[in-house]
Amino acid sequence: MTTHATNRIVGSSVPRKEGVDKLLGRARYVDDIDLEGMWHGATVRSTIPRGLIRSIGFDRSINWSEFAAVTAADIPGSNHIQLIAADQPCLADGMVNHCDEAILLIAHPDKHRLREAVNAVHIEYEPLPPVFTIEESERQNVIVWGADNLLKNFLLEKGDVDSVWSGAAHIVEGEYRTGAQEHLYIENNGVIAEYTAESGVTVWGSLQCPFYVHKSLLAVFDLPEDKVRVIQTETGGAFGGKEDYPSTLAAHAALLSMKSGHPVKMVYDRMEDLAATTKRHPSRVRHRTALDHEGRLLAMDIDLATDGGAYSTLSSTVLSRATLHSPGPYVCPNVRVRSCAWATNTVPYGAFRGFGAPQAVFAIERHMDEIAAAIGLDPIELRRRNFLHDGDTTATEQVMREPVILDQLLDRALAESDYHARRARFAHENASSPIKRGMGIAAFYHGSGFTGSGERYLNSLAGVDVTPDGKVRVLVSSTEFGQGTNTILTQIAAEATGLGHEDVIMAPADTGIVPNSGPTVASRTAMVVGRLIERAGLQLVSLLREHAGLGAHYSRADFFAACDRYRAVQGAVVSLCRYEAPPGVFWDDQKYRGEAYPAYAWSIHVAQVAVDTVTYSAEVEEFWAVQEAGRVLNPVLAGGQVEGGIAQGIGYALYEKVLLQNGHMANNQMTNYIMPTAEDVPPIHVYFEEVPFSHGGYGAKGIGELPHDGPAPAILNAIRDATGVRCNTIPLLPEDLFHKLAAGQTVEEATAV
Amino acid sequence: MNAGRSFIEMTINGEKRTVQAPPMKRLLDVLREDLHLTGTKEGCGEGECGSCSVRMNGELVNSCLVPVLQAEGASIQTVEGLASNGKLHPLQQAFLDCGGAQCGICTPGMLMAATQLLAHNPHPSMAEIREGLAGNLCRCTGFIRIFESVIAAAAQDVEQQAQETPHAR
Numbered sequence: 001m002t003t004h005a006t007n008r009i010v011g012s013s014v015p016r017k018e019g020v021d022k023l024l025g026r027a028r029y030v031d032d033i034d035l036e037g038m039w040h041g042a043t044v045r046s047t048i049p050r051g052l053i054r055s056i057g058f059d060r061s062i063n064w065s066e067f068a069a070v071t072a073a074d075i076p077g078s079n080h081i082q083l084i085a086a087d088q089p090c091l092a093d094g095m096v097n098h099c100d101e102a103i104l105l106i107a108h109p110d111k112h113r114l115r116e117a118v119n120a121v122h123i124e125y126e127p128l129p130p131v132f133t134i135e136e137s138e139r140q141n142v143i144v145w146g147a148d149n150l151l152k153n154f155l156l157e158k159g160d161v162d163s164v165w166s167g168a169a170h171i172v173e174g175e176y177r178t179g180a181q182e183h184l185y186i187e188n189n190g191v192i193a194e195y196t197a198e199s200g201v202t203v204w205g206s207l208q209c210p211f212y213v214h215k216s217l218l219a220v221f222d223l224p225e226d227k228v229r230v231i232q233t234e235t236g237g238a239f240g241g242k243e244d245y246p247s248t249l250a251a252h253a254a255l256l257s258m259k260s261g262h263p264v265k266m267v268y269d270r271m272e273d274l275a276a277t278t279k280r281h282p283s284r285v286r287h288r289t290a291l292d293h294e295g296r297l298l299a300m301d302i303d304l305a306t307d308g309g310a311y312s313t314l315s316s317t318v319l320s321r322a323t324l325h326s327p328g329p330y331v332c333p334n335v336r337v338r339s340c341a342w343a344t345n346t347v348p349y350g351a352f353r354g355f356g357a358p359q360a361v362f363a364i365e366r367h368m369d370e371i372a373a374a375i376g377l378d379p380i381e382l383r384r385r386n387f388l389h390d391g392d393t394t395a396t397e398q399v400m401r402e403p404v405i406l407d408q409l410l411d412r413a414l415a416e417s418d419y420h421a422r423r424a425r426f427a428h429e430n431a432s433s434p435i436k437r438g439m440g441i442a443a444f445y446h447g448s449g450f451t452g453s454g455e456r457y458l459n460s461l462a463g464v465d466v467t468p469d470g471k472v473r474v475l476v477s478s479t480e481f482g483q484g485t486n487t488i489l490t491q492i493a494a495e496a497t498g499l500g501h502e503d504v505i506m507a508p509a510d511t512g513i514v515p516n517s518g519p520t521v522a523s524r525t526a527m528v529v530g531r532l533i534e535r536a537g538l539q540l541v542s543l544l545r546e547h548a549g550l551g552a553h554y555s556r557a558d559f560f561a562a563c564d565r566y567r568a569v570q571g572a573v574v575s576l577c578r579y580e581a582p583p584g585v586f587w588d589d590q591k592y593r594g595e596a597y598p599a600y601a602w603s604i605h606v607a608q609v610a611v612d613t614v615t616y617s618a619e620v621e622e623f624w625a626v627q628e629a630g631r632v633l634n635p636v637l638a639g640g641q642v643e644g645g646i647a648q649g650i651g652y653a654l655y656e657k658v659l660l661q662n663g664h665m666a667n668n669q670m671t672n673y674i675m676p677t678a679e680d681v682p683p684i685h686v687y688f689e690e691v692p693f694s695h696g697g698y699g700a701k702g703i704g705e706l707p708h709d710g711p712a713p714a715i716l717n718a719i720r721d722a723t724g725v726r727c728n729t730i731p732l733l734p735e736d737l738f739h740k741l742a743a744g745q746t747v748e749e750a751t752a753v
Numbered sequence: 754m755n756a757g758r759s760f761i762e763m764t765i766n767g768e769k770r771t772v773q774a775p776p777m778k779r780l781l782d783v784l785r786e787d788l789h790l791t792g793t794k795e796g797c798g799e800g801e802c803g804s805c806s807v808r809m810n811g812e813l814v815n816s817c818l819v820p821v822l823q824a825e826g827a828s829i830q831t832v833e834g835l836a837s838n839g840k841l842h843p844l845q846q847a848f849l850d851c852g853g854a855q856c857g858i859c860t861p862g863m864l865m866a867a868t869q870l871l872a873h874n875p876h877p878s879m880a881e882i883r884e885g886l887a888g889n890l891c892r893c894t895g896f897i898r899i900f901e902s903v904i905a906a907a908a909q910d911v912e913q914q915a916q917e918t919p920h921a922r
Contacts, residue, residue, distance in 0.1 A: 016855075023860060186796040640893070670797040677887050679884065
């Protein structure tokens, strides 16, 4: 075999690496693990959205000597959760800024005793006026964060927008809103923590980013790096919801362990997880767009606002991605995006698949259909006239140096969905039917990897080693939570080393064992970490050739024999590689100009939707997704990512509503927070066009988040097509559609000026 | 210490088991805590997500809603009872081949629901598959590859494996 035999394993649908364990029910999720002498922890939470804590009382009906209790006063280090800023306390100290904020922790050997004890803690508050909406926060009558409620803002400018309006043939305005969305991973957040004076803190948990948790624990416990160890357990879904929150939960469990002298397990039940953990940022986006007589974009003025919740957490980076995705996949000489993330007294909003892009893409892709209607152009044709092509520049003046095949993707989407024929048929049938059908599309990109200079700051390290019993191990902190990390990275390592997929395993995602390959977020694993593993695998073969006599052509036995010789001399067989930015990449963080992302994945979504004008329900009947995400490493897994993302996007558009009452999630149960079921998801047709990206793992770009960006605008555009009614806010529930249709509103919100 | 506890006898995956537990303890907790069968998962605790699905006397139940007292004398099949002699059940194999499992947390319950479906309807239509799995939520897959897995398994002779009484192991 040779190391140049590409297509051997990469590109084939090898089975999921940990699949058999999951199917047999023997995969060990955190709640499946018990440690000797383990106690269980619970959290006493704020019942008001904002106020001062006056007193904490313990009801005498409980024998508190059996319990361990922890408050902010027990924190040995700094009382904050280290992320980007340090404004979020680990435990509220004297003041609460949102409902369900953690104030006090308790632990007991019997988990069934905890609920009664939580209810026997009485907290008295002096309430302060809360802020619940973007509008209230930006009015700044009540200041709830910093000096002005502004968590972060950006200004992106290209050309001179204001010089365009007077000479434009058309100016179209619109306002678009999106609601919060819950991840609804089926496994709730959970950890086990053990503290000892000798070893420090060890945490096992359901989490995406072991080194985020590690960094956060260092601050809370004021410990050196080697006294904190974080180990990911099998993780039952995450979608961004286990990016930052586990840092808080791990600190809580570890504090209880320190206080009680026992390992402590904290696993949230569904109601607590829904009420207390992060969600997708709600948004409001206003577009003002100038076009010439032919429907070419002259200027885009975009005002984007998100609700960040009570603390800054990841709001700045979510806002950044929203800003950079807000102009859509179009060429425009004059662009201005003013964006702000505002503080409110709700649970902090956080990372969720798409990370600001779904909000931005909803607005621009809904707006494109309103522009088309306002200027009398077909929505497909409007998009075609304005698509980015190779050599064009984006709003940040990034030159598209890699091929951009939007026209090809669009052609394929229209052909596969039989778009024009269906649309014509529905227009005819709708006239005489209470069921109105329509077709809608969305065109969009998703930037792969961290924004701007992010990957250079991360400076990821990853690699492979070879165990004495003859396995190549992938050394990464990149985690598996269903999306396929284990499988694709072992495929890449097998490909690069010329071995079989069965010869490669994952090292445990344990900060005591693996290097920091960065967080498992931002559609970066296949592209960035995959490339590091490809390089490390090729480097390993070179090392074995140079130092251990491995021949140009070698068998599996030759390879491991060479490893044994290498180990005998060097002590260990290890090959690590550090991130190298693609050449010529420039990013200016101040002016927001340059290469916003190293690569983009591109997609066209088409939705067929039926609106029942008797029940006011909207049903997605069929869905098509065509995408270019570089090389497809594993077709079954990649297809699964697209289908799963689309199902979540359908929920985002039509089902999933986070109902806040006085800042507390009122529908914090699966009974009344509704996601699409097996009976709701339509047939989904998935097609890939492959344009390998030279700086991605065997040509891969990111695929995980892309499919969540398009469904909501495609579906609402289809509803517009079916009914003629503009719906610019999601989620769009039947009661919302009732108000729209019953009011006969066909002109509002978007206005041709 | 054992006040308020009852002896409950059940047949779990073909094996007679006796537990001593409070009669209102959830079957889910008895399986996980007393019998250490942690393949059965809790997702919501209120019968909405189906992650805790097991087969009890040939019916699919949410084990989070069943007090163990109600399982006295029952024959129960969990995910641990699907594979036999080290060989994956055809449904497990199909889920592996078709990408029916991603994060895996809904998978045990989904497998039990699919087993139940095929036991009563060896060659279900797409509409029947959707209905049969409607009580089991999956947040990763969008269900498409789960449907394909069930179709692939149904294409094999699974009637033997899908008998209502689980095999003794």
